């Protein structure tokens with residue numbers, strides 16, 4: 001667990017997500033789905049049961065190549081990051097992550113902290129040597145964040161998202177460690 005500060009000086013913590021966080025994670029997912037059109041799900045689109053979320057978190061915890069961390073303020077999850085790798089030896093060094101932060105907490109440096117933790121973890125583990133992500137090509141804020149963290153655009157794919165009948169393209173971005 002690490003302690004960081006919001007812009008207003010209040011403390012928040014960053015730590016591994018545990019099975020016991022399942023309900024708080026569901027509440028978090030329900031909230032962020034309605035706060036942005038830049039995720040792979042919208043408001044009310046994900047129906048996750050407590051048992052499913054507990055299972056997901058347990059799988060991440062048991063997988064040495066699974067990474068799932070949360071930022072927490074006053075007992076509430078305010079941000080999260082998770083990375084999935086592959087089982088097969090030839091692609092195991094490569095993982096794709098997703099990151100999000102509650103709107104009320106944007107521009108506090110939380111995503112930067114979470115991505116920094118991911119990079120540190122990957123470097124320490126020595127297995128994951130390439131980190132990838134996909135981002136809507138009109139999500140300028142997130143693209144600026146990833147570039148600040150050293151990611152570069154590696155590809156442009158069409159029809160990655162379909163939201164309310166409209167297709168959106170995405171960039172693949174990557175960071176070599």
Ligand SMILES: CC(C)(COP(=O)(O)OP(=O)(O)OC[C@H]1O[C@@H](n2cnc3c(N)ncnc32)[C@H](O)[C@@H]1OP(=O)(O)O)[C@@H](O)C(=O)NCCC(=O)NCCS
Nearest residue numbers: 036038100101106107108109110111112135141142144145
């Ligand atoms: C994108 C997102 C994760 C950024 O989280 P955040 O905690 O607000 O980001 P940070 O405060 O760590 O920003 C770090 C840097 O990224 C850049 N950045 C972040 N948001 C930005 C924005 N809206 N506009 C321009 N630059 C931005 C800036 O360079 C910023 O540094 P600065 O504040 O010193 O200028 C957050 O806005 C979010 O959850 N959005 C909805 C979901 C989403 O888009 N996720 C990414 C999907 S690929």
